Amino acid sequence: MKMKKGGKWQQCLLALSILALIFLLVEIAVSIAATQHGDAPVRVEHVTAGPYRFTVSLYDDPARAGFALPFTIVPQGPVHGTLRYQVTSVPVGTLLPENKVKMEGNRLATLVRDSVSADPQVPGGVQGAAEITVQGLWKLHVLVDGPAGQQAFDVAVTATTLPPIPIWSGWLIGFIPVYGIVVFLLAQMKHKGQRAPLPASRV
Template identity: 35%
Template sequence: MVNRNIWQFALLIGAIASLIIVMVVLLQVVLSPYVHGGPARIVATNAGPYPLKVTFYADPASAGYALPFAIQSETRGPLTYDISARPAKGTVGSIVHGDINTKTTNTEGMPGSVNITVRGNWILHIVVAGSAGEGQANIPFRAVAPPAIPSWLAMLIGLLPVYGIVIFLLVQSKRNLQRSAPEHRLSRSLL
């Protein structure tokens, strides 16, 4: 009974640790436009009559992940933005629309993000609309493959079924020993 409680406790700890890891990963994805390191690249451009400063928080971007950025404009008055990432010539991909939070600002401007689907050359296409009309800007950037998983971690993950089989066999052999032990005692007492 004590061994069963130990196993249940170990499984509970494993489940809690897995839940914490999943929550941290999800929070990184959801909060990527807001939580990041310092600016990796700052680009000054004009979208028609609107001067913009676009801050990228990853350069190059990682394919398969969100590219966080911020847009800052010195123009007075309300502006609306339509952000998309377009594959450049030679990159096989589709247009991906980004998100920008116009209600929040940080020191680099309004945070936003766009999910980059494949590696290659991309163009961040910005359409700005305001009192002076509409303007567009294109900023090229590059997306690379995400970093490879370390080989030691890959081996640990790949061998998980082996660990499970070994633990299962150990538990079964211990149960078989416990079941056969009363039979040996009974046969000795009869002799």
């Protein structure tokens, strides 16, 4: 049994739609994975801030600009009382008005208050995701408030960008919706052209 031409166009349109859906799902998966830390940290820093001692674990090093940087902060030694943390992603450079910072290479970035939540596996520890928006040198500024008073410390972070995709590949991916629309319109035109003419009415 021969397949109609219209059926081939519809199959082409379906294939393009599936390709676009796969690309979208991959992008979503990469974004979600970037905010989740794995089993083993990539970099571990031991920090002393006044009477407090902490282990800071980073799950990406260098960080990827435009993606969240997962981290954990774990107190060393027994914790007597409650520890409260405030973490801010601070770009390194010249401070400008409105919390903007001019970084090396004339890149502009802003200070970002990061989200933290209690780590269910570690008493007194927290886990979070630092927002690193621009390529360059950053630091995580951690403010700790506990029974022994308030202390602060910094953890240096370097952010890099992902390798650029080839220009031809970017154009090919970006025009997937256009390809689908063109195929759809051509299929509709062929379908209309193949319609049988209505019989002439008899007088």
